[in-house]
Each structure stands twice: as C-alpha cells, then as structure tokens.
Amino acid sequence: MFYIGCHLSVSDGYAAMGKTALSIGANTFQYFTRNPRGRGFKRPDAEDIAALTAFMQEHNFAPPLAHAPYTLNPASEVDRIRDYTREAMAEDISVLEEIPGALYNFHPGAHVGIGVQAGIANVAQTLNIVMKEDQRTTLLIETMAGKGTELGRNFEEVRGIIDGVDPALRSHVGVCLDTCHISDGGYDIAGETDAVLEEFDRIIGIDRLRAVHLNDSKNPVGAAKDRHEKIGEGFLGLAGITKIINHPMLRDLPFYLETPNELDGYAQEIALLRSQRTGE
Numbered sequence: 421m422f423y424i425g426c427h428l429s430v431s432d433g434y435a436a437m438g439k440t441a442l443s444i445g446a447n448t449f450q451y452f453t454r455n456p457r458g459r460g461f462k463r464p465d466a467e468d469i470a471a472l473t474a475f476m477q478e479h480n481f482a483p484p485l486a487h488a489p490y491t492l493n494p495a496s497e498v499d500r501i502r503d504y505t506r507e508a509m510a511e512d513i514s515v516l517e518e519i520p521g522a523l524y525n526f527h528p529g530a531h532v533g534i535g536v537q538a539g540i541a542n543v544a545q546t547l548n549i550v551m552k553e554d555q556r557t558t559l560l561i562e563t564m565a566g567k568g569t570e571l572g573r574n575f576e577e578v579r580g581i582i583d584g585v586d587p588a589l590r591s592h593v594g595v596c597l598d599t600c601h602i603s604d605g606g607y608d609i610a611g612e613t614d615a616v617l618e619e620f621d622r623i624i625g626i627d628r629l630r631a632v633h634l635n636d637s638k639n640p641v642g643a644a645k646d647r648h649e650k651i652g653e654g655f656l657g658l659a660g661i662t663k664i665i666n667h668p669m670l671r672d673l674p675f676y677l678e679t680p681n682e683l684d685g686y687a688q689e690i691a692l693l694r695s696q697r698t699g700e
C-alpha cells in the first residue's frame with residue numbers, strides 16, 4: 421500500500437483532517453500538535469480524536485504524523501526553554517496515546533554554542549524524561565539540514581541521540597527522514613539513493629526509519645539551507661523523487677508532503693506521485 425499525505429491544519433479539529441485528507445486522495449496526513457509559534461495548550465476533544473481514529477480505520481489510513489511545534493528546543497540548557505519543551509512534549513504524548521500507532525515528529529533542536537556533544541546529551545535526556553516505558557506513541561527524530569547550530573545534521577548525530585536514550589525506552593524512538601533536509605545536509609538522496617540509504621542503515625539502522633518527509637529542495641546538495649520546493653520543481657527532481665517513493669527500503673513507509681502548496685496543489689502532487697508509483 422502506498423501511504424501518502426500532506427501537512428494539514430488542525431484548526432477545524434481532528435475528524436475534519438481525516439475527511440480533508442481523503443478528499444485530496446491522501447491516506448494519511450501530518451499536523452502541528454499546537455500553534456508552532458504560540459504558547460498555551462488546550463487538550464483536544466477526546467470524542468473528536470475517537471471519530472478520527474474510526475474514520476482512519478474505515479479508510480485504511482496509515483497513522484497520522486503529529487509534528488511538535490518549532491518553538492521547542494530539546495537541546496537547550498536554558499531552564500525556561502527546557503522546562504517548556506519537556507512540558508509540551510509530555511502533554512503532546514499524553515494526547516497521542518489516544519491515537520493507535522501515532523507517530524510524534526520533533527526537531528532535535530539547536531545547541532546554540534554549548535557544542536554538539538552537550539546538545540546531543542540534552543536531547544537524549546529530554547527524551548528520557550518525557551517518555552514512559554509503557555507508552556504506545558513512537559517519537560521520531562527528524563533529520564535536519566544543518567542550519568546554524570541545528571542538531572541532526574548527519575546520521576551520526578541522530579545515532580548519538582538514540583544511543584543516549586535509556587535502553588528500556590529506546591523501542592519508542594525512531595527517525596523521520598526529510599528528503600529536502602538530508603539533500604541540503606549533503607546526502608545525495610535523489611542521485612545516490614542506494615548509497616545514502618545504505619549509509620543510513622549502517623549508522624542508524626533502517627528499522628529505526630518510520631516515516632519520510634517527502635519534499636523537493638530549492639537548493640543543491642549540501643547547501644545547508646532548508647527551503648522546501650514543490651515535487652519535481654527543485655534539485656531532487658521528479659526522477660529522483662520517483663526513485664525514493666519506489667525504493668525497496670522506503671516504499672512501505674508513510675510519506676508526508678511539506679511542499680509549498682495549498683490543498684489543490686497537494687491534491688495534484690498526490691495524484692502525480694500515485695502515477696509514478698510502481699507495483700500497486
């Protein structure tokens with residue numbers, strides 16, 4: 421089954437996202453757990469979440485990808501930021517426990533001068549504090565482009581975070597591969613797909629890979645920029661993206677578009693990608 425969806429707004433609630441996804445040809449979707457720029461948290465309505473869950477089962481959806489707000493920084497040493505990050509992640513996980521198989525994607529954050537190793541240790545400690553052994557939600561470390569002091573810029577840094585997680589909690593940690601970010605980070609995922617995925621497998625382990633952010637890039641390999649482009653209109657190109665969605669190491673994972681589009685643009689991209697998919 422080809423699981424493909426895009427980023428949707430949560431503003432009309434959870435059940436509404438399922439219906440919107442279906443209306444544009446998607447069978448999964450991503451959303452922000454809360455306003456990425458704002459603070460304050462209102463727990464979502466349990467009935468709304470239950471309605472979404474039933475709808476997703478009825479229509480054979482892959483679980484949604486909940487994206488943590490950008491304002492979090494799990495790598496921070498600053499008390500105020502660290503406390504807010506922990507509180508928000510723990511709240512988000514407690515909501516996601518209501519959605520079977522939910523995936524919770526987060527940015528590892530920026531070390532802001534304390535150094536890569538100290539930053540990585542802080543991210544791992546954050547995970548050890550916010551996770552519980554008996555949780556059902558899987559947390560996904562997103563691969564980043566490497567702007568500024570951003571962590572997760574290469575597979576070694578992602579592996580370092582996982583290694584710092586308590587072994588009793590490690591089964592709840594996976595990775596979300598962002599095709600634009602890793603290309604901007606220096607991995608030629610569109611051109612050298614096999615070699616990049618073999619490197620991922622060697623350093624992190626392919627079984628940790630649970631989701632793909634499918635984005636083209638406005639910039640060439642290694643630009644360290646992080647500017648998403650529409651599918652087929654950037655440096656990855658349609659041929660590269662087609663290889664990615666059909667690759668045996670990736671094809672069974674859910675793909676989530678974060679391309680610069682409104683709903684009709686996403687509908688067109690999903691139709692295009694479905695037409696490029698082999699063996700369905």
Ligand SMILES: [Zn+2]
Binds near residue numbers: 487527562
């Ligand atoms: Zn992200």
